[in-house]
Amino acid sequence: MKAIYGLYSDPDSAQHAVESLRHAGVADDAITVMASQPYEEYEFSHRYKQTWLFWIAAGGGVLGLLAGLTVAYITETFWPLVTGGMPIVSWWPNIIIMFELTMLGAILATVVSLLVMTELPTIRSKIYDPGISEGKILVAVENPPDSEIPALERTFKASGIAEVKSV
Amino acid sequence: MNEQKINDDLLRPLRRTSVWFFIMVAFLGTIILVGFGSWIYQMWNGLAVAGIRYPIFWAFYITNFVFWIGISHAGTLISAILRLVNATWRRPVTRCAEVITVFALMIGALFPIIHLGRPWLFFWLMPYPSERQIWPNLRSPLAWDFFAISTYLTGSTLFLFLPIIPDFALMRDQMTGWRRRIYGALALGWQGTTKQWHRLEAAMQIMAIAIVPVAISVHTIVSFDFSMSPVPMWHSTVFGPYFVAGAIFSGIAGLILAMAVLRKVLHLEEYLHPLHFQNLGKLLLLMSLLWGYFTFVERLTTWYGNSPAEMAVFWETQTGSYAPLFWTMVFCNFVIPFPLLAIRRLRTITGTVIASSTIVVGMWIERFLIVVPSLARKNLPYTWASYRPQPVEIMITIATFAAMTLLYTLFAKAVPIISIWELKVGGHRQPVLTPEQEEEHRELWRTRP
Numbered sequence: 001m002k003a004i005y006g007l008y009s010d011p012d013s014a015q016h017a018v019e020s021l022r023h024a025g026v027a028d029d030a031i032t033v034m035a036s037q038p039y040e041e042y043e044f045s046h047r048y049k050q051t052w053l054f055w056i057a058a059g060g061g062v063l064g065l066l067a068g069l070t071v072a073y074i075t076e077t078f079w080p081l082v083t084g085g086m087p088i089v090s091w092w093p094n095i096i097i098m099f100e101l102t103m104l105g106a107i108l109a110t111v112v113s114l115l116v117m118t119e120l121p122t123i124r125s126k127i128y129d130p131g132i133s134e135g136k137i138l139v140a141v142e143n144p145p146d147s148e149i150p151a152l153e154r155t156f157k158a159s160g161i162a163e164v165k166s167v
Numbered sequence: 168m169n170e171q172k173i174n175d176d177l178l179r180p181l182r183r184t185s186v187w188f189f190i191m192v193a194f195l196g197t198i199i200l201v202g203f204g205s206w207i208y209q210m211w212n213g214l215a216v217a218g219i220r221y222p223i224f225w226a227f228y229i230t231n232f233v234f235w236i237g238i239s240h241a242g243t244l245i246s247a248i249l250r251l252v253n254a255t256w257r258r259p260v261t262r263c264a265e266v267i268t269v270f271a272l273m274i275g276a277l278f279p280i281i282h283l284g285r286p287w288l289f290f291w292l293m294p295y296p297s298e299r300q301i302w303p304n305l306r307s308p309l310a311w312d313f314f315a316i317s318t319y320l321t322g323s324t325l326f327l328f329l330p331i332i333p334d335f336a337l338m339r340d341q342m343t344g345w346r347r348r349i350y351g352a353l354a355l356g357w358q359g360t361t362k363q364w365h366r367l368e369a370a371m372q373i374m375a376i377a378i379v380p381v382a383i384s385v386h387t388i389v390s391f392d393f394s395m396s397p398v399p400m401w402h403s404t405v406f407g408p409y410f411v412a413g414a415i416f417s418g419i420a421g422l423i424l425a426m427a428v429l430r431k432v433l434h435l436e437e438y439l440h441p442l443h444f445q446n447l448g449k450l451l452l453l454m455s456l457l458w459g460y461f462t463f464v465e466r467l468t469t470w471y472g473n474s475p476a477e478m479a480v481f482w483e484t485q486t487g488s489y490a491p492l493f494w495t496m497v498f499c500n501f502v503i504p505f506p507l508l509a510i511r512r513l514r515t516i517t518g519t520v521i522a523s524s525t526i527v528v529g530m531w532i533e534r535f536l537i538v539v540p541s542l543a544r545k546n547l548p549y550t551w552a553s554y555r556p557q558p559v560e561i562m563i564t565i566a567t568f569a570a571m572t573l574l575y576t577l578f579a580k581a582v583p584i585i586s587i588w589e590l591k592v593g594g595h596r597q598p599v600l601t602p603e604q605e606e607e608h609r610e611l612w613r614t615r616p
Contacts, residue, residue: 032360032361033360033361034358034359034360034361035359035361035364036333036336036337036359036588036591037333037359037364037588037591037592038364038365038368038588038592039595040592040595041595044361045361045364045365047361047362047365048361048362048365048366049365051365051366051369053366053369053370053373054369054373057373057377071294071305072305075294075302075303075305076302076305076306078302079301079302081304083304083306083307084306086306090306093305093306093311094305096311096314096315096384096388097305097310097311097314099380099384100311100314100315100317100318100381100384101314101318103318103322103377103380103381103384104317104318104321104322106373106377107318107321107322107325107374107377107378107381108321110370110373110374110377111325111329111370111374113370114329114366114367114369114370115355117362117366118360118362118363118366118367120332120355120356120357120363121355121356122355122356123356125358128358130340132340132358132359133174133336133337133339133340133341134170134171134174134340135170135171
């Protein structure tokens with residue numbers, strides 16, 4: 001993968017860089033921003049706001065509910081022993097099993113979806129820079145055409161950094 | 168606060184190790200080994216070496232089980248609620264709290280296994296088909312415990328782990344040698360892209376929403392272990408909320424104690440402010456009042472009903488052999504903490520720590536008084552008995568407190584006990600928003616984790 005990037009020491013400069021890149025005709029999808037913390041206040045962090053995660057969690061909950069229902073029903077009917085005068089399939093206590101497995105399903109679905117959506121675990125991409133952990137914000141353009149690299153370097157520098165790196 | 172200073176301050180305990188750390192680990196490890204030896208001694212000789220015998224089959228171990236599950240409510244539940252209401256002061260507190268949950272649950276879940284006498288058969292609680300097609304009875308509260316605690320432990324562990332991933336990435340970049348490799352593996356390749364941050368925040372919101380009812384259900388289900396039985400002073404509809412209130416009460420007290428120790432030992436005075444103790448002190452005051460209310464409601468209902476079986480237990484705890492414990496509990500949970508927490512001048516770090524210390528003791532006694540007197544004075548007077556804990560039970564109990572302290576110490580040595588990235592986010596300047604933007608921020612996805 002080929003990329004050109006700059007490290008910015010403050011989010012205002014990073015935001016300026018993103019806007020300048022857009023003005024220079026770089027598509028949103030080609031711009032990558034990395035930071036050691038989320039910057040909710042800035043527009044550059046608003047991409048990817050839409051997510052199916054909530055619905056996936058709800059789906060996981062439904063699967064958990066069905067699993068709880070199945071486990072409770074099967075175990076009770078496979079060994080139909082009357083306990084405490086309760087019916088063989090007792091819905092009141094079964095609700096507890098169903099509830100717990102519903103929540104477990106939702107939690108597991110959320111975590112698995114998070115890992116899949118964020119592609120974790122993964123090998124760090126080449127454009128990652130340890131400077132990010134020191135508070136720098138990385139703005140990168142991935143796979144730029146060779147002819148545009150000088151122009152992009154000028155755009156990066158105009159946004160307030162001394163050095164532009166490429167990998 | 169300077170970001171580099173935050174990194175340095177919170178990573179300092181990971182980089183430097185004083186000789187006191189090794190002394191403490193050795194001391195706590197010795198206690199744990201003695202406790203483990205006691206457990207092996209009990210397995211070898213049978214449960215007869217413990218003080219539990221007819222009709223008091225539940226005693227210290229079940230008291231500890233309920234107590235530790237209660238302490239576990241300090242973390243994930245409080246952290247989740249504070250996340251959901253976006254309380255900004257929560258940032259230095261959440262991880263300290265979440266860690267308590269995970270370790271307290273592990274220790275709490277150990278007690279039913281210790282209590283089994285034959286711990287290698289604990290898997291009988293799991294819903295699996297044996298060769299004779301005998302399934303566990305899912306209508307039993309003991310099977311509900313398995314599902315509730317497993318769900319809560321899984322959820323709490325993930326709730327703790329997910330927001331640590333960015334901090335693992337930070338440590339990966341800041342550490343060297345073998346630590347760098349370990350933290351690198353734990354960071355899972357985290358890079359901090361915009362997408363990763365968004366998905367993490369969304370996931371934490373969902374987890375927070377899911378974990379609150381699970382936490383409440385866990386202690387309600389633990390209360391069902393008692394209230395589903397027709398045993399005097401157990402068979403009560405108030406037990407669910409009474410247990411949950413008591414759990415949150417003891418949990419907050421445990422959290423305040425942990426925070427005070429961390430503040431002193433790790434020199435976190437700039438991060439854990441008096442404000443955090445005051446705010447948690449207010450919560451503790453609320454829970455103290457709620458606990459007093461539930462205790463009064465429970466006692467009044469029993470006294471007014473005047474059922475002979477219930478009154479036998481009632482008087483045994485009010486004026487009988489358990490009365491010293493009962494009134495100590497009332498003093499520890501209400502009389503001492505109330506003025507310390509209600510009077511603003513006394514609600515200092517020292518005041519909240521004193522109140523929390525008495526509450527932890529009081530809540531352990533409360534769990535004991537729930538479990539033992541009802542069995543000691545159950546229905547038929549000719550079965551009445553008394554209970555004296557034996558050394559093996561006392562040693563195992565002490566060892567679990569040592570285990571909690573040791574696990575917490577080791578965690579604080581390996582992972583920043585305050586979430587670094589969340590602390591930094593708390594330092595961002597807040598933008599001036601238009602009404603439309605404010606409305607948008609109120610939406611679920613706009614709320615920060």
